Amino acid sequence: MTIADIAALTGVAASTVSRALSRPDRVNRVTRERIQAAARELNYVPNTQARALSSGRTETVALLVSDATNPFFFGLIRGAQQQLRAAGHALLLIDTEDSAELENHLLHKVRRSIDGVILAASRLPEQTLSDIAAELPVVTVNRNVPRVRSVVIDSPDGVRQAVEHLVSLGHRAIAYVAGPSSSWADQARWRAMRTAMARHGLTAARVGPFGVSRSSGSVAADALLNTGATAGVTFNDLLAIGILRRLAERGVDVPGEISVVGCDDIFGADFCSPPLTTLTAPIEQAGRVAVSMLLDHLEHLGETASRQTVLLPTHLTIRQSSGPAPRR
Amino acid sequence: MTIADIAALTGVAASTVSRALSRPDRVNRVTRERIQAAARELNYVPNTQARALSSGRTETVALLVSDATNPFFFGLIRGAQQQLRAAGHALLLIDTEDSAELENHLLHKVRRSIDGVILAASRLPEQTLSDIAAELPVVTVNRNVPRVRSVVIDSPDGVRQAVEHLVSLGHRAIAYVAGPSSSWADQARWRAMRTAMARHGLTAARVGPFGVSRSSGSVAADALLNTGATAGVTFNDLLAIGILRRLAERGVDVPGEISVVGCDDIFGADFCSPPLTTLTAPIEQAGRVAVSMLLDHLEHLGETASRQTVLLPTHLTIRQSSGPAPRR
DNA sequence: AACCGAATGGCAATCGGTTGCCATTAATTG
DNA sequence: CAATTAATGGCAACCGATTGCCATTCGGTT
Numbered sequence: 001m002t003i004a005d006i007a008a009l010t011g012v013a014a015s016t017v018s019r020a021l022s023r024p025d026r027v028n029r030v031t032r033e034r035i036q037a038a039a040r041e042l043n044y045v046p047n048t049q050a051r052a053l054s055s056g057r058t059e060t061v062a063l064l065v066s067d068a069t070n071p072f073f074f075g076l077i078r079g080a081q082q083q084l085r086a087a088g089h090a091l092l093l094i095d096t097e098d099s100a101e102l103e104n105h106l107l108h109k110v111r112r113s114i115d116g117v118i119l120a121a122s123r124l125p126e127q128t129l130s131d132i133a134a135e136l137p138v139v140t141v142n143r144n145v146p147r148v149r150s151v152v153i154d155s156p157d158g159v160r161q162a163v164e165h166l167v168s169l170g171h172r173a174i175a176y177v178a179g180p181s182s183s184w185a186d187q188a189r190w191r192a193m194r195t196a197m198a199r200h201g202l203t204a205a206r207v208g209p210f211g212v213s214r215s216s217g218s219v220a221a222d223a224l225l226n227t228g229a230t231a232g233v234t235f236n237d238l239l240a241i242g243i244l245r246r247l248a249e250r251g252v253d254v255p256g257e258i259s260v261v262g263c264d265d266i267f268g269a270d271f272c273s274p275p276l277t278t279l280t281a282p283i284e285q286a287g288r289v290a291v292s293m294l295l296d297h298l299e300h301l302g303e304t305a306s307r308q309t310v311l312l313p314t315h316l317t318i319r320q321s322s323g324p325a326p327r328r
Numbered sequence: 329m330t331i332a333d334i335a336a337l338t339g340v341a342a343s344t345v346s347r348a349l350s351r352p353d354r355v356n357r358v359t360r361e362r363i364q365a366a367a368r369e370l371n372y373v374p375n376t377q378a379r380a381l382s383s384g385r386t387e388t389v390a391l392l393v394s395d396a397t398n399p400f401f402f403g404l405i406r407g408a409q410q411q412l413r414a415a416g417h418a419l420l421l422i423d424t425e426d427s428a429e430l431e432n433h434l435l436h437k438v439r440r441s442i443d444g445v446i447l448a449a450s451r452l453p454e455q456t457l458s459d460i461a462a463e464l465p466v467v468t469v470n471r472n473v474p475r476v477r478s479v480v481i482d483s484p485d486g487v488r489q490a491v492e493h494l495v496s497l498g499h500r501a502i503a504y505v506a507g508p509s510s511s512w513a514d515q516a517r518w519r520a521m522r523t524a525m526a527r528h529g530l531t532a533a534r535v536g537p538f539g540v541s542r543s544s545g546s547v548a549a550d551a552l553l554n555t556g557a558t559a560g561v562t563f564n565d566l567l568a569i570g571i572l573r574r575l576a577e578r579g580v581d582v583p584g585e586i587s588v589v590g591c592d593d594i595f596g597a598d599f600c601s602p603p604l605t606t607l608t609a610p611i612e613q614a615g616r617v618a619v620s621m622l623l624d625h626l627e628h629l630g631e632t633a634s635r636q637t638v639l640l641p642t643h644l645t646i647r648q649s650s651g652p653a654p655r656r
Numbered sequence: 657a658a659c660c661g662a663a664t665g666g667c668a669a670t671c672g673g674t675t676g677c678c679a680t681t682a683a684t685t686g
Numbered sequence: 687c688a689a690t691t692a693a694t695g696g697c698a699a700c701c702g703a704t705t706g707c708c709a710t711t712c713g714g715t716t
Contacts, residue, residue, distance in 0.1 A: 002672055013696045018674060028694060048441040049386070050672030052377040053701045060420075068406045071399070071595060078396045081423050090438065092388075093421045095409050110418065113376040241599060267399060271542075271569060273601040330702055341666045346704060356664060378702030381671045657716105664711080670704085677697090684691075 001044045009038050021046065052113075061294060062092040062110055062117040064103060070212060071266040072236065072283060076120055076141065079287020087295055089115075100124055100182070111136055116294045118287075119143065123182050139294045141286055143184045144309065149297065151289045151310045155185060155263055156192030158279035158314035162233050162261045163196035165277075165316055170325035171231040171259065177220050177243070178208025179235030186235050189263070193233060205229055210239060217242015221250070230258055230325045237262035237269045240276055244321065248273070255323030265317055274320035281314045329372045337366050349374070380441075389622060390420040390438055390445040392431060398540060399594040400564065400611065404448055404469065407615020415623055417443075428452055428510070439464055444622045446615075447471065451510050467622045469614055471512045472637065477625065479617045479638045483513060483591055484520030486607030486642035490561050490589045491524035493605075493644055498653035499559040499587065505548050505571070506536030507563030514563050517591070521561060533557055538567060545570015553580065558653045559587035565594045568604055572649065576601070583651030593645055602648035609642045 007014040012031065019026045020035040027035075038044075052058040063080050065073040077093065084091050092114060096103035100123040107117065116137035122129060126145050132138055133148040140150040166174055176193045179186040190206065197204040207223040210216040212235065221243040224232045234240040240262030247254055254260055254274055262269060262278035269276040289310055335342040340359065347354045348363040355363075366372075380386040391408050393401040405421065412419050420442060424431035428451040435445065444465035450457060454473050460466055461476040468478040494502055504521045507514040518534065525532040535551040538544040540563065549571040552560045562568040568590030575582055582588055582602055590597060590606035597604040617638055 003674095004672080014673080015675075015697080016695055018672095019695085022674080026694080031695080043436075045437055045440065047381075047672050048438075049377045049380040050701090051674075053375075053381055053672080053703085054674040056674095056701080058377065068409055069402065071402070074397065074399075074402060077421070078423070081396055081421065085423070090441075091421050093405070093409065093419050095406075095413070108371075109373055110376075112373065113418075245599060268596040268599065271573060271596065271601065272599045331704095332702080342703080343667080343705075344665050346702095347665085350704080354664080359664080375702050378671090379704075381673090381702080382704040384671080384704095660713105660715080662711105662713090664709105666709080667707090669706090672701105674700085676699090679696085680694085682691100682693075685689085686687105 001042050002047070003044075005042060006035060006038050006044060009042070010035050058113055058115050059088065060090045060092055060114050061291065062094055062107075062114045063120065064094045064096055064107065064117060064122070065120045066096050066098045066103075066123060067212075068093070068095040070238065071268065072238070072264050073120060074267070075283030076287040076290075079284035079289075080118060080291050081287075082284075083288040083291035083295075087291075089295070096123070098123065098180070104128060107132060115298055118290045118294060121183065121185065137294060137297050139290045139297070141290050147308075149293055149308045151286050151293065151312060153281045153283070153286055153312045154314050155279055155281060156188050158263065158281070158316060159189050159192040159233060160196040161314075161316040162277075162279060163193065163200075165318065166231045166233075166259060166261065166322065166325075167200050167202070169231075169259070169323065171229075172202060172325070173205065173227070173229040174202070174231045174233065175205035175207055175224055175227045175229035177210065177224055177232050177234040177239060178206060179210060179212050179239065181209045183235075189233075189235065208235070210235070212236055212238050214238055214242035214245065217244075218246040221246035225250075225252065225258070231261070231322065232258065233261045233263070235263060237264045237266045237276060237278055240278065240321075241268060241272050244272055244274070244276065254321050257326055259322035259325075261316075261322055270319065277319045277322035278317055279314045280317045282312050286312055329370050330375070331372075333370060334363060334366050334372060337370070338363050386441055386443050387416065388418040388420055388442045389619065390422055390435075390442045391448065392422045392424050392435065392445060392450070393448045394424050394426045394431075394451060395540075396421070396423040398566065399596065400566070400592050401448060402595060403611030404615040404618075407612035407617075408446060408619050409615075410612075411616040411619035411623075415619075417623070424451070426451065426508075432456060435460060443626055446618045446622060449511065449513065465622060465625050467618045467625070469618050475636075477621055477636045479614050479621065479640060481609045481611070481614055481640045482642050483607055483609060484516050486591065486609070486644060487517050487520040487561060488524040489642075489644040490605075490607060491521065491528070493646065494559045494561075494587060494589065494650065494653075495528050495530070497559075497587070497651065499557075500530060500653070501533065501555070501557040502530070502559045502561065503533035503535055503552055503555045503557035505538065505552055505560050505562040505567060506534055507538060507540050507567065509537045511563075517561075517563060536563070538563070540564055540566050542566055542570035542573065545572075546574040549574035549578070553578075553586070557586070559589070559650065561589045562591060565590035565592045565597045565604060565606055568606065568649075569596060569600050572600055572602070572604065582649050585654055587650035587653075589644075589650055598647065605647045605650035606645055607642045608645045610640050614640055 020032045120141040205227040210220045262276045265278045265280035334345045348360045448469040533555040538548045590604045593606045593608035
């Protein structure tokens with residue numbers, strides 16, 4: 001089933017068929033309908049490759065995540081997938097395995113096969129990022145770089161909420177359990193933490209950096225206890241869940257002896273033990289918005305973007321891992 | 329950077345450049361090295377579309393999952409992704425939203441843009457499946473259809489293990505909490521359940537079908553209690569975790585009053601409350617194996633496959649959601 | 657010296673659409 | 687009714703590789 005078959009069947013030229021299908025207004029109604037009917041009849045599906053080759057558009061968007069195992073990204077993938085399908089585009093999923101080099105390399109490799117790319121938690125240096133954005137439509141998630149459009153989840157504000165929450169419960173010694181130092185989000189959260197603490201005349205302790213996995217949680221838990229803090233705010237839920245587990249192993253009561261607040265509200269945060277107080281992030285929405293921005297950008301290439309950055313609000317979801325500070 | 333640029337730079341014909349890069353033995357060593365050097369120099373990346381158009385190979389594999397939110401598929405995606413990258417192929421992720429029509433439609437649409445496809449938990453009727461397999465390399469996961477190669481996780485054997493486990497703990501009334509009736513795996517598990525029970529002179533109760541989400545777990549929990557069973561084996565962990573939660577809400581002690589055994593050992597099964605006794609499935613491995621089979625098949629098109637189906641073993645992981653049957 | 661076959665590399669067709677340009681036709685207007 | 691303009695659809699040149707086929711070259715044989 002090629003465009004030529006339809007052309008032969010309907011007695012028009014191939015170019016007319018092409019137009020009838022992709023720019024319907026360029027061809028007379030009756031001709032168009034005849035062609036469309038024939039196409040439907042023959043169950044015609046345009047060849048993506050051929051189309052891409054001549055038009056340059058692939059109707060495919062790549063989503064780069066640093067680690068496909070991290071549940072945080074699943075919401076993102078889902079949201080992106082949904083929105084992309086609605087627009088009839090395909091999703092190329094790429095796992096960069098937390099490596100900036102690999103990220104750069106793979107990006108370079110697929111660059112010609114996609115219309116645009118969504119970079120989730122990119123590890124790339126700013127300069128590289130803007131270079132890439134200059135030659136390929138890019139939307140970043142949770143990473144803000146000048147001249148690159150982005151959707152960022154306002155976790156820093158969430159961190160502020162978390163601090164208010166903990167302080168109101170009587171906590172004075174609160175530690176931040178840091179994630180990977182290469183993470184832009186980590187830095188933003190730590191900054192927010194210090195600011196929020198300072199507003200109460202307190203200073204935040206900091207342990208880490210740690211990897212974002214539950215196993216890193218074990219060592220993070222021990223480090224957290226060493227700070228003497230009565231509460232910890234963690235870089236993300238994966239880490240927090242790992243910490244919870246380690247604390248349970250060590251017989252430390254949560255929240256009796258120490259409170260733990262996570263970040264993101266991933267799958268599992270509501271049913272771990274104890275259920276995790278955490279910053280609920282609109283992850284799926286972030287995926288959808290990122291795609292919308294990208295597609296919107298694609299449609300108006302050349303025009304200057306209306307909005308370069310979208311900030312998505314978070315809120316604190318209080319569960320059972322946080323409670324009043326212990327008396328000393 | 330096209331092949332023509334390199335040809336111009338090195339003073340050979342485009343065809344020679346093409347050969348030097350894709351079939352190195354077809355061109356003289358010194359020429360080849362000169363070309364390869366030039367390609368590296370110019371940072372040449374072949375245009376996937378153009379290549380696909382003429383050669384028919386896209387170096388892309390699609391993975392169809394019924395629901396990208398389901399943690400079960402996380403592992404699968406991950407495994408597939410890993411193995412594909414190792415082979416330099418790309419991953420097109422497609423969410424079929426649990427609909428056979430959509431699955432069929434999307435499959436048809438991308439058919440020409442991929443070298444092969446992995447169908448995870450396909451909802452397609454057997455006939456359709458074999459038709460597709462006839463015109464496109466296919467590997468199914470957890471679905472066995474004649475003449476279609478597949479990797480299936482031996483959950484039925486796991487169910488047997490679960491029954492042994494529960495019976496040895498004194499349970500006599502055990503119910504199966506069924507998943508979607510369109511699921512091949514569900515049918516296989518239920519069959520295994522009955523067989524295993526029969527071996528002990530017992531008959532299994534059955535409730536469901538239920539959707540595979542935690543919220544379905546609430547209604548499943550109530551239905552499970554109504555059977556009067558002292559233990560339930562569920563279609564999957566998502567359902568089991570939902571049940572656990574509902575039982576906790578109702579103040580039913582697990583495993584004191586009722587034992588719950590899940591299936592798959594997804595992310596979260598080890599830290600829900602109580603930690604779930606479940607059938608640990610090698611999900612990531614399934615993803616890797618599926619890709620290997622597919623790629624292997626691609627390389628030897630035309631030859632008859634050595635092995636059509638791979639059965640992956642599961643084992644029962646005993647945690648705290650199962651225990652001795654209550655005395656009546 | 658004449659011959660042969662393997663190795664090498666060029667030519668040109670092909671994959672399946674897209675799109676700029678032009679010719680034709682039909683509609684609009686003074 | 688002639689003239690101007692708009693709508694329509696065909697022609698053919700791409701897009702960037704791949705690959706069958708053929709011409710040339712060269713080392714080795716007899």
